[in-house]
Amino acid sequence: MAMREYNPFARMDNISKQDKENDQEISAAEEKISSGDVEAKSESMKVDTDESNGKDPSLNDDGNAVEATKRTPPPIPPKKFPNEISVKAHTEMKNPPPVPPKKFASVDKSSQMNSNIIVTDAKISGTGVKVSEGLIPMAKESEGFGEIDLSGNDNVSANTLNSEDEDVSSGEMKNNSKVFWDEQEEWKLNVLSRVVNVSISDPVQADRSFTNPNPPVMYLVSTDPTGTKVRRRYSDFDWLRELLQTRYVGIMVPPLPEKKIGSSKAFIQSRMRGLNLFMNRLLENPYLKSDSATKLFLEAEALADWEQGKKAEGITNGSQRNEGQTRWMQALTNYTLPKEADSLVLDITKQVDSLEGVMKTLLSSCAALVANAFTYSSSLQEFTAKYQDVVRSEETAVNHSLEHSNVSGNQLVKVLQSMGGTFTRWSELQGEEPKILERLLQEILKYEHACVLKLKELLKLRKEIIRCHEKALETKIKRDREKTTLENSGRMDKVKKLEAKLQEDRERVQITYDHALFMTKGLFFSEIDRFAARKVQGLNEMMGSLSSAFDAHTKQMQEMWAGSMQLLHTRRT
Numbered sequence: 001m002a003m004r005e006y007n008p009f010a011r012m013d014n015i016s017k018q019d020k021e022n023d024q025e026i027s028a029a030e031e032k033i034s035s036g037d038v039e040a041k042s043e044s045m046k047v048d049t050d051e052s053n054g055k056d057p058s059l060n061d062d063g064n065a066v067e068a069t070k071r072t073p074p075p076i077p078p079k080k081f082p083n084e085i086s087v088k089a090h091t092e093m094k095n096p097p098p099v100p101p102k103k104f105a106s107v108d109k110s111s112q113m114n115s116n117i118i119v120t121d122a123k124i125s126g127t128g129v130k131v132s133e134g135l136i137p138m139a140k141e142s143e144g145f146g147e148i149d150l151s152g153n154d155n156v157s158a159n160t161l162n163s164e165d166e167d168v169s170s171g172e173m174k175n176n177s178k179v180f181w182d183e184q185e186e187w188k189l190n191v192l193s194r195v196v197n198v199s200i201s202d203p204v205q206a207d208r209s210f211t212n213p214n215p216p217v218m219y220l221v222s223t224d225p226t227g228t229k230v231r232r233r234y235s236d237f238d239w240l241r242e243l244l245q246t247r248y249v250g251i252m253v254p255p256l257p258e259k260k261i262g263s264s265k266a267f268i269q270s271r272m273r274g275l276n277l278f279m280n281r282l283l284e285n286p287y288l289k290s291d292s293a294t295k296l297f298l299e300a301e302a303l304a305d306w307e308q309g310k311k312a313e314g315i316t317n318g319s320q321r322n323e324g325q326t327r328w329m330q331a332l333t334n335y336t337l338p339k340e341a342d343s344l345v346l347d348i349t350k351q352v353d354s355l356e357g358v359m360k361t362l363l364s365s366c367a368a369l370v371a372n373a374f375t376y377s378s379s380l381q382e383f384t385a386k387y388q389d390v391v392r393s394e395e396t397a398v399n400h401s402l403e404h405s406n407v408s409g410n411q412l413v414k415v416l417q418s419m420g421g422t423f424t425r426w427s428e429l430q431g432e433e434p435k436i437l438e439r440l441l442q443e444i445l446k447y448e449h450a451c452v453l454k455l456k457e458l459l460k461l462r463k464e465i466i467r468c469h470e471k472a473l474e475t476k477i478k479r480d481r482e483k484t485t486l487e488n489s490g491r492m493d494k495v496k497k498l499e500a501k502l503q504e505d506r507e508r509v510q511i512t513y514d515h516a517l518f519m520t521k522g523l524f525f526s527e528i529d530r531f532a533a534r535k536v537q538g539l540n541e542m543m544g545s546l547s548s549a550f551d552a553h554t555k556q557m558q559e560m561w562a563g564s565m566q567l568l569h570t571r572r573t
Contacts, residue, residue: 180334187327191286197224198279198298203268204231214261217268219275223298230301234259237275240297243313244288247325249515250332250522252458253288254281255450273439277447285526290324332521341520345459348528352456355535359449366442373434377427384420384427391416415571422564429556436549444542448535455527462519469512476505 199222206215216233223229237256245253257274260267283289293313300306338344394413479502486494 177334180330184327184331188286191290192284195225196283196289196298198222198276198283199224200272200275200279203272205263205268214263217263217271219272221279221298226299228299228301230298230306232297234271234275236297236306237278239310240293241278243293244282244291247291247293247322248287248328248522248526249518250458250520250524251285251287251328251526252451252454254278255447255454270443273443274447277444287324287328290322290327292322292324294324331525332518335521335525337521337524341524344528345462345520345523348531349459351531352452352459356449356452356456359445359452363442363445363449366437366445370434370437370442373437377431377434380427380430384423387423388420391420418564418567418571422560425560426557429553429560432553436546436553440542440546440549444538444545448538448542451534451538455531458519458523458527462516462523465512465516465519469509469516472505472508472512476502476509479505 200219201222202220203217204220205217206212208215216235218231218233221230221232234256238259241253241256245251254277256278257271262268262271282294288294296306296309296313300309391413394416398410398413479498483495483498483502486492486498
């Protein structure tokens with residue numbers, strides 16, 4: 001029986017719901033034990049007075065030892081996140097993450113890691129917590145994620161290693177790192193060298209019925225060179241995208257066309273082109289291309305196999321059979337963030353915000369350009385139709401004219417007919433121009449704008465995860481203070497009950513921390529470093545297609561006008 005894969009981030013969606021409840025519980029508990037605080041303070045003052053009088057506070061008036069049951073609570077740290085909170089909070093956990101091995105893990109070892117990291121829940125947020133310019137709480141000497149020790153192993157001191165061992169270990173790590181990334185690049189090149197061409201065509205919609213008033217459109221997905229052909233609806237494409245976005249934390253999975261209901265031919269054709277863009281961009285990523293869900297999407301021909309496969313993808317342990325997912329987790333595990341990661345994220349966020357704004361304005365202008373092109377084409381078609389009315393009118397007049405006027409009348413009709421042919425051809429060619437602008441300019445710009453929006457969503461989600469981590473850390477600190485106060489008050493029964501909630505707090509802090517770290521690593525490794533390069537590549541491809549189409553269109557226009565001039569010259573001679 002297949003078992004659901006354990007996911008360390010599966011509880012992320014419950015964290016924000018618990019924050020409010022935790023705050024209420026902590027506030028109520030602090031009010032109940034306020035008397036305990038007073039007692040603890042009084043005891044502390046008594047100890048200070050005894051010491052000042054030269055009396056040993058550990059002995060009573062009879063000289064007997066006093067049982068030490070009370071402790072002074074630790075000072076309350078200021079509510080400033082994240083720079084003034086040390087990462088020691090992470091090392092206090094009872095169940096810290098494992099210490100990374102000195103040697104880079106092989107594929108088999110890496111597959112033991114959980115690779116199903118959920119990042120699609122954008123609703124999590126930490127309310128009431130200040131979000132600073134920095135990211136996850138870190139020690140003051142740290143400059144970013146790359147400086148944070150995730151091992152949680154504070155029992156091993158760096159002083160226990162001699163310099164010779166450190167030099168050997170450092171050299172070994174560098175060598176292993178080079179071997180790992182060389183092998184990783186070789187794998188990626190090998191995956192991308194296997195050409196897979198996917199085309200979306202032949203949209204078919206079932207007949208409407210009383211029970212199914214809006215039947216879905218089924219698209220034919222053809223794959224070369226395998227030759228497989230499958231039928232998929234829009235919701236199937238959406239299933240694939242959502243699953244991949246869930247599995248590959250930090251990767252911006254290509255966007256799909258907008259979710260709209262429509263049945264017109266123009267709507268279906270436009271959506272089909274958008275689905276083609278989605279599949280082509282998806283297959284450019286070696287990790288997504290190698291994922292088992294992608295292969296299932298392209299290869300499961302029978303409907304029963306497709307539905308059964310979708311269920312299996314949702315419940316089985318993908319890290320045991322999914323090469324793309326395993327490779328991705330290996331890459332994130334071995335990837336080291338730059339020290340200036342925080343400032344780089346802020347810079348890219350500003351760039352994305354700026355680019356999104358100018359692209360929105362550009363799309364507005366492009367829409368007006370396409371609309372004007374359609375208007376011009378429509379006006380030319382109307383002019384051509386009116387001109388043909390003139391030609392027919394002259395033809396009728398010549399047929400009913402006197403015999404002596406037929407020669408000149410026939411010449412006029414021939415000239416009008418020749419010009420009518422030129423206008424008709426002109427109208428036909430001009431009708432292609434707005435289609436070129438719409439398909440090769442407007443739709444591509446819309447797609448690139450959608451990619452920018454998706455990256456913006458990932459950056460926003462990352463910020464919300466960090467807020468959630470800050471809130472979880474604040475809750476843990478409050479609970480620790482509550483525990484100390486209860487211990488000082490001698491209420492050990494309350495302390496025992498509080499331990500379960502403290503363990504949940506520790507787990508929540510670690511979950512949110514790991515989630516934010518892997519999200520940041522994924523963004524840097526997959527998106528941020530190649531953001532500009534991908535925009536350049538996309539715009540170059542767009543201009544190449546647009547230039548080629550208009551070049552062919554212009555040649556046809558030139559041939560038409562050259563033919564018209566040749567006919568005019570012939571008539572004159």
